[in-house]
Amino acid sequence: MDYKMEELLPVMAKLAKRYTSGESTSVSYDTARRLMEAVVYCIKECETANKAVMLEGQRVDGMTAYERGYRIVLDKAEQAKAVYHRMILNFEDYGCQNYRDTILKGIPAFFLKYDARFEPQNHVLTLDYPVLKLSDSVAGADRILDYLTEAEYEQIFLQNxxxxxxxxxxxxxxxxxxxxxxxxxxxxxxxxxxxxxxxxxxxxxxxxxxxxxxxxxxxxxxxxxxxxxxxxxxxxxxxxxxxxxxxxxxxxxxxxxxxxxxxxxxxxx
Structure with missing residues (x-):
C-alpha cells in the first residue's frame, strides 16, 4: 500500500470520531485496531480499482482514497446481493443440509450484519460450505462476492x-x-x-x-x-x-x- 502511517492516522481519527458519534476520538485499543484495519481495507480497494491512475502518479490523499474505497466496498456488497438474489431464484440444495444452511441461512446474515463503514474487512460468516475456488487472501465484501460468484457458477453446472x-x-x-x-x-x-x-x-x-x-x-x-x-x-x-x-x-x-x-x-x- 502506498500510504504511510502518518497519512493513515488522521483518517482513522476521523473515523473514530464518527464511530463515537462525534463525542470523542478516543476509543479502546481493540476498536482502534479494527478502525485502522477498516481504513487500510478501503484504501486498498481504492488502489486496486485505480491501479492505472496510481501508476501514473495521480495519487490522492489518504482521506480521499479511503472514501473512494468505501464507496467501492458498498458497490461490491450490492453486487454480491444481486448475485445472491439471482442464484436463489432456482436454488437446489440436493438435500444437503450444510449447503442449504450456508446459502439460505448464512448469506442473508451477511447482508444484515455487514458494516462497510466501521468493519469492512469482516465478512461475518464462516462459509461452512466450501466452493471449489476461493482465495484465502480476500476478506470482507470481496470474499462474499467471490464466494457467491463461484457458488452461482457451480449451481448452474449442477443444474445441467x-x-x-x-x-x-x-x-x-x-x-x-x-x-x-x-x-x-x-x-x-x-x-x-x-x-x-x-x-x-x-x-x-x-x-x-x-x-x-x-x-x-x-x-x-x-x-x-x-x-x-x-x-x-x-x-x-x-x-x-x-x-x-x-x-x-x-x-x-x-x-x-x-x-x-x-x-x-x-x-x-
Missing part, C-alpha cells in the same frame, strides 16, 4: 444434470450425505462424469456400471500423481466446456490434481 441423478450419486458416495456431507457437491459429480467419459457412458446420466468403473480406475492406475492430475484436468476441461457453453471459465481443471489424488487413493467413481 438431472436432480435425481445427483442425489443418487451423493447417496452412493455417502448414504447419510444429507446431514453429514460437508464437502463440495461438485466433487463427486466431476469424478463420476470423468468416469463416464472414460467409459464412454452418457455424462449427464451420471451412471457408471462395473465395467466403466474398472476402466476409469485403470485409466489412473500405475501412473504418477502429476500425470494423473494432467489426465483428469484435460477431461474436466472438456466437460466444463461441454456443460457450461458460453459461460465456461476453465476453473474445474484447477482442482484436478487434488481429485486425482483422491481417485488414486481409492475414492469411488
Amino acid at each position: 444434470f438431472n436432480r435425481e441423478a445427483v442425489i443418487n450419486l451423493l447417496e452412493y458416495v455417502r448414504p447419510d450425505y444429507g446431514s453429514l456431507y460437508f464437502d463440495n457437491l461438485c466433487i463427486p459429480v466431476l469424478i463420476r462424469a470423468a468416469g463416464c467419459m472414460i467409459g464412454d457412458e452418457d455424462v449427464y446420466s451420471l451412471k457408471l456400471d462395473g465395467r466403466g468403473e474398472r476402466e476409469a480406475a485403470a485409466y489412473f492406475s500405475e501412473i504418477n500423481p502429476e500425470t494423473a492430475g494432467n489426465r483428469l484436468g484435460g477431461l474436466l476441461d472438456i466437460l466444463e466446456k461441454k456443460v457450461m457453453g458460453e459461460a465456461y471459465r476453465g476453473i474445474f481443471r484447477n482442482c484436478a490434481h487434488d481429485l486425482a489424488v483422491r481417485i488414486q487413493n481409492g475414492s469411488r467413481f
